[in-house]
Amino acid sequence: MSVLNDSDVQFFLLIGIPGLEHAHIWMSIPICLIYLIAIVGNCTILYIIKTEASLHEPMYYFLAMLSISDLGLSFSSLPTMLRIFLFNAMGILPNACFAQEFFIHGFTVMESSVLLVMSLDRFLAIHNPLRYSSLLNSNRVAKMGLILASRSILLVLPFPFTLRRLKYCHKNLLSHSYCLHQDTMKLACSDNKVNVIYGFFVALCTMLDLALIVLSYMFILKTVLSIASLTERLKALNTCVSHICAVLIFYVPIITLAAWHRFAKHRNPLVAILIADTFLLVPPLMNPIVYCVKTRQIREKVLEKLLSRR
Numbered sequence: 001m002s003v004l005n006d007s008d009v010q011f012f013l014l015i016g017i018p019g020l021e022h023a024h025i026w027m028s029i030p031i032c033l034i035y036l037i038a039i040v041g042n043c044t045i046l047y048i049i050k051t052e053a054s055l056h057e058p059m060y061y062f063l064a065m066l067s068i069s070d071l072g073l074s075f076s077s078l079p080t081m082l083r084i085f086l087f088n089a090m091g092i093l094p095n096a097c098f099a100q101e102f103f104i105h106g107f108t109v110m111e112s113s114v115l116l117v118m119s120l121d122r123f124l125a126i127h128n129p130l131r132y133s134s135l136l137n138s139n140r141v142a143k144m145g146l147i148l149a150s151r152s153i154l155l156v157l158p159f160p161f162t163l164r165r166l167k168y169c170h171k172n173l174l175s176h177s178y179c180l181h182q183d184t185m186k187l188a189c190s191d192n193k194v195n196v197i198y199g200f201f202v203a204l205c206t207m208l209d210l211a212l213i214v215l216s217y218m219f220i221l222k223t224v225l226s227i228a229s230l231t232e233r234l235k236a237l238n239t240c241v242s243h244i245c246a247v248l249i250f251y252v253p254i255i256t257l258a259a260w261h262r263f264a265k266h267r268n269p270l271v272a273i274l275i276a277d278t279f280l281l282v283p284p285l286m287n288p289i290v291y292c293v294k295t296r297q298i299r300e301k302v303l304e305k306l307l308s309r310r
Helices: 021-051 058-087 094-127 138-156 158-164 181-185 193-225 230-238 241-263 269-294 296-309
Strands: none
Touching: 021 058, 021 269, 021 296, 058 094, 058 138, 058 269, 058 296, 094 138, 094 158, 094 181, 094 193, 094 241, 138 193, 158 181, 158 193, 181 193, 193 230, 193 241, 241 269, 269 296
């Protein structure tokens, strides 16, 4: 362990999979494949929405925002994950670590916010379909996107600055393959009470998004049950399937990891690492697949582009 003047650490150490360091090079193959599929899939979604005029609607604009946040999560974690598993290079400079956790948390908050407005979009489309286009016109969608981006930046902007003011004495081993605020602040040997309180506040904001998503689906369900025709009920609910899958893919690892740290009596660090890696790897991978499979317009346009090239 290297320290600077016996007081400040020169670098932090990230970890891969404890006990399986000898197999990191083989694990890098599926990890690289996941990143490749995630990046190609989300770029395809963005390209299809941009080039097809028929998809210039609020639902697809929000889907584009979701793809942007997924790409942000992928590119934020990609450098350190590949360095660890390909080259066994675990060291990272403090400032680089603080920058990485800013982008990871920023895009996490952005994805949570986008999932919230997508639930609002589904509620308006089902509850008031005749006024849907007028309520969510292009200008309002653009303003909502700007608000979401601003909210994400402003919420996590204090993280790197509050981490930089802390003193890191001798401990420099982090618990994951990438930097997280709650993981980094635990290494500090100075008072980190401000970090703890503000980190809890940001976590509450994310959980508030989930609570509002659940509330919106309660209103959606109430609206659907008021529809007389069973066929129309199923048709309305089918438009929500992709979004429900995206919500589950995003929030289940977060809630599982939080519950694991809070309630598990005999915590295995390997399980926590796998859940944390799942949180960053799976949503960017699965969201494009889910939307391509479950959204007919996206699926048809993707197949049309592929067939035309052949």
